[in-house]
Structures are given as C-alpha cells and as structure tokens.
Amino acid sequence: MKPLIDLQMATDHPQACPSLEAFQVWVEAGLLEETPSACEVTLRLVDDDESRYLNASYRGKDKPTNVLSFPFDAPIDLAAAGELTLLGDLVICVPQVVREAEEQQKQLQHHWAHLVIHGLLHLQGKDHQEEAEAEAMEALERARLAALGIPDPYASPDTRHQ
Template sequence: MKPLIDLQLATQDAATCPSRQQLQEWVQLALLESTPPECEVTLRLVDEEESRLLNQTYRGKDKPTNVLSFPFDDPIDLAAEGELSLLGDLVICAPLVSREAEQQDKPLQHHWAHLVIHGLLHLQGLDHENTQEAEAMEALETRLLATLGIPDPYTPTHHQQQVD
C-alpha cells in the first residue's frame, strides 16, 4: 500500500510544481522502515506570503522558508483503529524553491525532490539540531537522492542550500 497524499496547491506557481506522481514517488522513497506505508501526509504548496506567515507564527522568523514540517502528534494509535496513520503536513514555498534552484544552478526537480525528502524525514522525527544529527540526516538524504540519480546536494560542487 502506498502513502496517501493530500495535495493542496495554494500557489500562483503551480506550473513549476512537481506532478502528483513525482511527489508520490519522493514521499514513498523517504518513508523509514518504522513508518507504516499506509500513512497519510498533506503536501501544501504555497506562495511566499503564506510561507512567511507560517514561519513567523511557528518559528519566529519573519521571512518565507523553503519547507516547513508539522508532524502529527496524536496519542491514539490510528493504525490499530483500522485507519491511516497521519504522518503530518509539509508546507513548501514554490516560488522560493524555484529561486533557490536557479541560484544554486541545479535542476528544479532535483531541488524539489530534496526538499520533499528532507521534510518527510522531519515528519518522521529526524532533525539537524546538532552536528551528529545533521550529518546523519544529510547522509540519509544523500543516499535517497542517489537512488533517483540526483547528486549530493551538500557537496561543495553544489551551492550550499539553506534547508530549514
């Protein structure tokens, strides 16, 4: 069974966004073994104003950001109830993703894949708050992206990106 994706297009840049099929592939690739494959995730693709507002509200940063992760924390074991496990919500700022890909001189779809995978890993509890966590998360992202033929986004040959 594949994860269920609730795709919400709330951007004027929808033409630059990946297809539902691409998003499905990246979400499925990023699921850890401990995550039920029949989980549900919301992907909300937004413009800069909504991203800025959410980043200000939840992180205290008054600027848009490329990806925000909102893990679902519920004490009820929904899988045991015969329902989907709710993984959480990802909010991705489409115009910022396009601008960053151009600034970093990388293919747009490669940057999208990286941010979706990065966000999905956050939804599953991975983080980069300290050096050890950051190195482990970056190594996993790099391995997952390599299966798609996407080069390591953290190598010096690629411009370093700001993934929040």
C-alpha cells in the first residue's frame, strides 16, 4: 500500500510546484523502514505570508522558512487499530523553495525532493539539534536522494554535479 498524500495548494505559484506523482515518489523515498507504508501525510504548499505566520507562531522566527513539520501525535496506536498511520503535516513555502534553489544553484526539482524527504524524516522523529543527530539525519537524506539519482544537497555548488 502506498502512502496517502493530502496535497493542499495554498499558493499563488502553482506553476513552481511539482506534480502529485513527484511528491508520491519523494514521500515513499523518505519513509523509514519502521514506518508503515499505509500512512498519510498532508503536504500544504504555501506562500511567504502563511509560512512567516506559522514560523513565528510555532518557532518564534518572524520570517518565511522552506519547510515546517508538524508531527501527528495520536492518542491511540492507529496502526494497531487497523487505521492509517497519520504522520503529520508538512508546510512548504513555494517562493522560499524557488529562491533557495536559485541561490544554492540547485535544480528546483532536486531541492523539492530534498525538502520533502527532510520534512518526512522530522515527522518520523529524526532531528538535527545535536551534531550527531544532524550527521545521522543528513546521511539518511543523502542516501535516499542518491537512490533517486539526486546529488548531495549539502555539497557546495562548485563540487556538486549539476
């Protein structure tokens, strides 16, 4: 069973957004082995204003950000109850993704894939607050992106393959 994606287009820039099929590939690539494939994630694609509001409200940072992760904390074990495992919500700021891809000299689709996988890892409990956590999370990202033929997102532009 494939993950269920609730794609919410709350952006004035839909032309910069990948297809649902592309998101499906990236969500599947971002699932950890211990996460049931019968899961659900909401992808909400927003503009700067909503991203800034959410980032200020939940992280105390008054600026738009590329991706925000809101893990779902179920009061019961839904998987054991035969229900879909609700991973949570990813809110991705479309203009921020486009700006970053240009600034970092990355292919736009590659940057989208990285942010979806990065956000999904957060929904599954991974973090990068401590250096060891960051290294482990980045290794997971690199491996999953490499499996999709996408270069290391942490390599500098002059050493990254275009």
